[in-house]
Amino acid sequence: MEASATPEPVLDAADRHLVDGVLTKQRRALAKTITLIESTRADHQQRAQKVLAALLPHTGKAIRVGISGVPGAGKSTFIEALGNWVIDQGHRLAVLAVDPSSSVSGGSILGDKTRMESLCQREEAFIRPSPSAGSLGGVAEKTREAILACEAAGFDVVIVETVGVGQSETTVAGMVDVFVLLQLPNAGDDLQAIKKGIVEIADIIVFNKADIDERAAEFARVQMRTALTMLRTASKNWRPPVLKVSALAKSGIPEFWAEIERYRKTMTDSGEFSEKRRRQAVAWMWSLIDSGLRHYFREHPEVHSSLPRLTRDVAEGRATPGAAAYRLLDCLKHQVS
Ligand code: GDP
Numbered sequence: 001m002e003a004s005a006t007p008e009p010v011l012d013a014a015d016r017h018l019v020d021g022v023l024t025k026q027r028r029a030l031a032k033t034i035t036l037i038e039s040t041r042a043d044h045q046q047r048a049q050k051v052l053a054a055l056l057p058h059t060g061k062a063i064r065v066g067i068s069g070v071p072g073a074g075k076s077t078f079i080e081a082l083g084n085w086v087i088d089q090g091h092r093l094a095v096l097a098v099d100p101s102s103s104v105s106g107g108s109i110l111g112d113k114t115r116m117e118s119l120c121q122r123e124e125a126f127i128r129p130s131p132s133a134g135s136l137g138g139v140a141e142k143t144r145e146a147i148l149a150c151e152a153a154g155f156d157v158v159i160v161e162t163v164g165v166g167q168s169e170t171t172v173a174g175m176v177d178v179f180v181l182l183q184l185p186n187a188g189d190d191l192q193a194i195k196k197g198i199v200e201i202a203d204i205i206v207f208n209k210a211d212i213d214e215r216a217a218e219f220a221r222v223q224m225r226t227a228l229t230m231l232r233t234a235s236k237n238w239r240p241p242v243l244k245v246s247a248l249a250k251s252g253i254p255e256f257w258a259e260i261e262r263y264r265k266t267m268t269d270s271g272e273f274s275e276k277r278r279r280q281a282v283a284w285m286w287s288l289i290d291s292g293l294r295h296y297f298r299e300h301p302e303v304h305s306s307l308p309r310l311t312r313d314v315a316e317g318r319a320t321p322g323a324a325a326y327r328l329l330d331c332l333k334h335q336v337s
Contacts, residue, residue, distance in 0.1 A: 009050040019054045030153040038131045055152035066172040069182030070164040074208040076115040078247035083119045092124045094150035098162040099130035173201045185220035211246035237270045302331040
């Protein structure tokens, strides 16, 4: 990553200690940094931004892989098999999660201690469940920052796991280099993914559980390849490959990783790899501006006092939504001008 144009932040002793800990690959310091990032307290947020600014020059070196699939598709079994394999190849792996349902259910996709048991034991792996509070936007923002912290701590493979619900796939695809869709070899699952437009954002499609019925898996693979020829895909230089694996039997894992490496090389050679990261960083800035403005708007005293009345007027047909919205937005305009 290029040196930042913004000046090096002044850190107090505790935060300097945290930054040094992350840079010297101490997992405890990394965990504490992510806790700071996830905190909703305003003073913690300020500290987190300073710590991240100090870490920024040391980020960007990992391959960021998103893995999505419906519950039961085998994501955690797959990540465990893949994780152990990539660590055996000499990598260090961080696994993060974006799980919008965790704020509703109180659980989280990586929260269950029985998941990824063997991976948890390994020194070269760092596994962090999804923050359990906040909207998808809030969770995503924190995950993006956690990716940077993991990279600064020397993890060269970062996996972001997400469940196939709502907008979470698009959100995760927007923060990773390569987005993988894990599918089950039955027609219902593929059709759902095609209908929801998720196949179009996938860079690699994997049919898991090929051990159960090899022929069904091959049939699903061929059908998906055919469907892909009719769909728009994300890059003109990359046609998403469709693979079969068995996460349980640990088969197809090296072949999968070879596709990740091929993706990185193809996209780097065409210049798209860095272009995609640049685009993602700018989109991230705008999403923070949007959410910041919304917050600023809601906190504005004049908006705060007239919002309930105007909301009632709109609901009961006494004011048009347009008139009410412009009137509220005008409160900010007066402040700005
Ligand atoms: P997740 O909800 O997507 O994380 O799915 P899990 O990894 O928890 O897997 C759901 C179930 O499918 C578990 O009982 C796994 O043992 C099983 N499973 C996962 N991968 C495979 C596979 O390749 N073959 C078979 N036969 N079962 C699998």
